[in-house]
Amino acid sequence: MRILLWHVHGSWTDAFVHGRHEYLLPALPGGGPWGLGRGGRDWPPSARELGPEELADAEVDLVLLQRPEEREAAARLLGRTPGRDVPAVYVEHNTPRGDVPDSVHPLADQRDIPLVHVTHFNRLMWDSGSAPAEVIEHGIRDPGPLYTGEIPRLAFVGNEPVRRWRVTGADLLAEFARTSPIDVFGMGAEDLQKATGLGSDRLRVLGDLPRCQLHRLMARRRIYLHPVRWTSLGLSLLEAMHLAMPVLALAATEAGRAVPPDAGTVSADPGELAAAAGRLLAEPEEAAAMGRAGRAFALERYGLERFLRDWDELLDSLLPAASARTERTCHSTGSPGAAPRHREGEARWTSR
Numbered sequence: 391m392r393i394l395l396w397h398v399h400g401s402w403t404d405a406f407v408h409g410r411h412e413y414l415l416p417a418l419p420g421g422g423p424w425g426l427g428r429g430g431r432d433w434p435p436s437a438r439e440l441g442p443e444e445l446a447d448a449e450v451d452l453v454l455l456q457r458p459e460e461r462e463a464a465a466r467l468l469g470r471t472p473g474r475d476v477p478a479v480y481v482e483h484n485t486p487r488g489d490v491p492d493s494v495h496p497l498a499d500q501r502d503i504p505l506v507h508v509t510h511f512n513r514l515m516w517d518s519g520s521a522p523a524e525v526i527e528h529g530i531r532d533p534g535p536l537y538t539g540e541i542p543r544l545a546f547v548g549n550e551p552v553r554r555w556r557v558t559g560a561d562l563l564a565e566f567a568r569t570s571p572i573d574v575f576g577m578g579a580e581d582l583q584k585a586t587g588l589g590s591d592r593l594r595v596l597g598d599l600p601r602c603q604l605h606r607l608m609a610r611r612r613i614y615l616h617p618v619r620w621t622s623l624g625l626s627l628l629e630a631m632h633l634a635m636p637v638l639a640l641a642a643t644e645a646g647r648a649v650p651p652d653a654g655t656v657s658a659d660p661g662e663l664a665a666a667a668g669r670l671l672a673e674p675e676e677a678a679a680m681g682r683a684g685r686a687f688a689l690e691r692y693g694l695e696r697f698l699r700d701w702d703e704l705l706d707s708l709l710p711a712a713s714a715r716t717e718r719t720c721h722s723t724g725s726p727g728a729a730p731r732h733r734e735g736e737a738r739w740t741s742r
Contacts, residue, residue, distance in 0.1 A: 391705060394445070394464065395454035397426040399483050401625040402508070404601075405529050406454075407437040409698045411705075414440050414448060416467070424463070432601075442467065452705060453478040455503070458496040473502035477708045482507045482516065485622050485643060491515050506704070509623050509644040526704065529697020530628050532689065533602075536609035537634035537681050542671045543571045545611035545635070547604070547626035548618070550578035552585045559617030559640060560585070562660050566615060567592040570667040573611055575604055609633045612677055613670050616645065617660070623648055631688035636670055636680035638663045648692075653684030 391411045397403055407413045417439035418425025427439035440448060445467055453464045453472040461478070465471045472478030480503050486493030491514075497505050498519030505523040507513040513525050544566060551560035551574070563572055564586050571591065574582055577598040586593060596607065608614065614630035616639040623644040630637055637654035639645040640663070649656050655666040670677040690696075 391451045391709075392449055393452050393454055393705075394448075394450045394468070396424065396456065396460060397429050398423070398456045400429065400431065401530070402481075402483060402528070404431065404433070405531060405694055405697055406701065407433050408531065408694060409701065411436065413437040414445065414450065416445060417441055450476060452476065452708065455480040456483060461503075473500075478503045479704065479708065480505050482512055483622055485512055485620055486516050491517075493517060494519065495521065497521050504704070504708070510647065511644040512622055524704075526697070526700045528623060528625060528628060528692050529694045530625060530632060530692060531694050532632050533605040533629060534632075535634040535682075535685055536605055537678070538610050539612040539635070539674055539677055539681070541573075541610045542612050542674075543573050544613050544615040544638075544667060545573050545575065545608045545630070546615045546617070547575045547608070547624070547630075548579070549576045549598075551576065552581050553578065555585075557618070557620050559619050562617045562640075563593060564588060565660050566617070566664050566667060569664055570613070570671055572615065573607075575599060575608065605629065605633060609635060611635070612674065613638060613654075613667055615663075615667070616640065617663075618642065628688055628692045631681075631684040632692075634678075634681035634685040636677045637684060638666055650683065650687050652680065653687055654680050 392414060393411050394414045397415050413436060415427050415437060416425055417427030428437055450468060453476055455461055455472060455478055461472050468476065470476045480497050482495065482505060493516060495505065495516045495518045497503060498517060498521050500521055505518055505521045507523065507525050508528055510525050513523055548558040548560065551558045555561055560582065566572060567588050572593045574593065574595045579595045582595055583590065583593055599607065608630060614635040614637045616624060616627045616637060618624055619640060619642050621643055627637060627639065627648065631653060637649055639649050639654065639656045641656045641658040646656055655663055657663050
């Protein structure tokens, strides 16, 4: 199957493009949100970068949408409307913002495009109306049991923690740092020491690193800290569990489902998490045992094979329905290719 999708969420796409299909990734010379292509990732050759002219003539079997604007952008690019002329599925990566739990999903009450949530919490909190909605939980490539825990510090991975202050739980770091020093990884964390008022002895910013280097350095820290208040489910948490790190997680969104009791501590009380951190820093053997339990759980629930199998079942189910729609269209119009190609001078890519 040839699947058109934009490179929006790197960690999720990393897992998805390791399936058995061909993945067509829009690429522009300047990259950006509408043309990132592979983004320099170590993905298989089946994940192909195509420019606008190439995609306009490409045979696309299915469009995977991840942003509301993409349906219109794909229609301009392909000359076919996703969900009507070509099968489509919409992946909702994010928790709703604003009037929760009454947030209405942009694709609510339409039945042409299945809506797939990446967590059960997302499906619960979004009002999807009568749109067909289901859950395909995350899966990640296994980095291996790299955990050593030799450095008695907490590891925290978060992008732009200063700008996304309370969302990422960055405001809680000072409370943890009083008893447990923290190493922070991720983009846009340069001003975090200033924002928290912590010195380098209590909080160090190690920056945005390549995947393999990040995993090695995370695994040397004693504990993984997940203080995020409002996220779908941070994939760095699942990566830490695959690494066999013990985890401390704020009891918010999907964390309670993702972290079993023997893999760490999940609590809505930051003080309880801070106390657990102090104990594990002093008990490396207990920390290692928790990490092993977490890894076993993560491999079963969030393994790559399960993720790709679930997606294949859904994708395969969409093709018969699409064939039936095409046959009905042929009988009614007499032309199976009725959708027009792009008109001369028409904008073909970027979303308006």
